[in-house]
Amino acid sequence: MWDFDTECSEVLRRTPTIKSFRFSIRAKNVRFRAGQFFYMDILVAGEKARHHFSFSNSPAERGYLEFTKRITASAYSQALDALKPGDWAHLSGPEGEFTLSRKWKKLAFLSGGIGITPLRSMMRYSLDKGLDYDIVLLYGNSSYEEIAFREELEAMERATPRLRVVHVLIAPPPGWRGKVGRIDSALMAEVIPDYRERLFYISGPPRMVMSLEDQLLALGLPQEQVKRDSFIGYE
Ligand SMILES: Cc1cc2nc3c(=O)[nH]c(=O)nc-3n(C[C@H](O)[C@H](O)[C@H](O)COP(=O)(O)OP(=O)(O)OC[C@H]3O[C@@H](n4cnc5c(N)ncnc54)[C@H](O)[C@@H]3O)c2cc1C
Incomplete structure (x- = not known):
């Protein structure tokens, strides 16, 4: 475990x-291991406030720790939104077992919105280290503009045949050729026909994680084949 005072070094939109x-x-x-999370304190109206965050960088991206957050109207989010390079923070961690499997090489990642963060860390790590994971990501978002890490996901997909990304949009732009709607069991079976051979990782707001897990179980997948990371604090 590590635990230290630090300062923000960079903010990226x-x-x-x-x-x-x-x-x-x-x-x-x-x-830390790709997929894990840590705790961060910042000052909110002069008082220390702590939240959990998944690392969105990979352990192979050295020299900094990064997390990625949806900015909401909450006081914590607003303080975070105002955070700038040089501002104080306290970090401690790492924790969590939502990490790359030692046993399974064929993986399927299901995510919506901000839930992408630990998955991006694992995909980046697997690619940069030349690991032999075969990964399919099914990523749901409200709109094209809200796809986090979109260009990077495209670049990673081009870099290796072992990574495939399928986007699903609720409100697609004109001319969109990808999938439309929400992730459900029919879509999972369509885009991941070998789903029985894969270990599933679901990450995002608790309600989404529960619903996707139910759909996987309805497809007949055993519970041991599903790993979950619930971002408590989002509805
Ligand atoms: C393992 C883990 C990893 C996470 N990774 C990310 C990430 O990578 N990116 C990201 O944006 N968010 C992540 N979250 C969620 C994050 O910690 C915040 O809860 C979330 O961002 C909501 O914060 P907010 O400022 O929008 O709302 P807030 O108003 O601060 O929180 C909304 C409500 O949730 C409650 N709440 C917040 N955190 C917790 C908690 N840990 N347990 C119980 N109740 C809580 C608050 O009391 C409040 O009622 C993660 C959460 C967990 C548990």
Whole structure:
């Protein structure tokens, strides 16, 4: 475990509502596994406030720790939105078992919106380290503009035949050739026909995670073949 005071080093806008925040590493032996999460304190109206965040960077992207958050109207989000390079934060971690499997090589990632963060970390890590995972990502979003890491996901897909990304949009732009609507069992079976051979990872708001898990179980997948990461705090 590590635990240190630090400062924000960089803020990146990912979509109209999503930002990534990077922090300097101010301790020795700061390790984590792709897919894990950590705790972060910042000052909200002068008081320390703590939330959990998945790392959105990969352990192979060195020199900083990053998380990515949807900015909401909450006081915490608003304080985060105002965070700028040089501002204080306290980080501690890592925690979590939502990480790349040692046993399974064929994986399926299901996500909506901000739930992409631990999955992006795992995909980036697998690609950069040349690991032999075969990954299909089914990623649902409200609109094209709200697809976080869109260009990077496209670049990763071009870089290896072992990574496939299928976008699903609720309100697609004119001329959209991808999938439309919400992720459900019919779509899962259509775009991941070998779903029985894959270990599933579901990540996002709790209600979405529960619903997608129910749909997977309805397809006859055993519970042991489903890993979950619920972003408590979102409805
Ligand atoms: C393992 C894990 C990983 C996460 N990773 C991410 C991530 O990568 N990106 C991201 O945007 N969000 C992530 N979250 C959610 C994040 O911690 C915040 O809860 C969320 O961003 C909502 O914050 P807010 O500022 O919008 O709302 P807030 O008003 O701060 O929170 C909304 C409501 O949820 C409650 N709440 C917040 N956190 C918790 C909690 N941990 N347990 C119980 N109740 C809580 C608050 O008390 C409040 O009532 C993660 C959560 C968990 C548990």
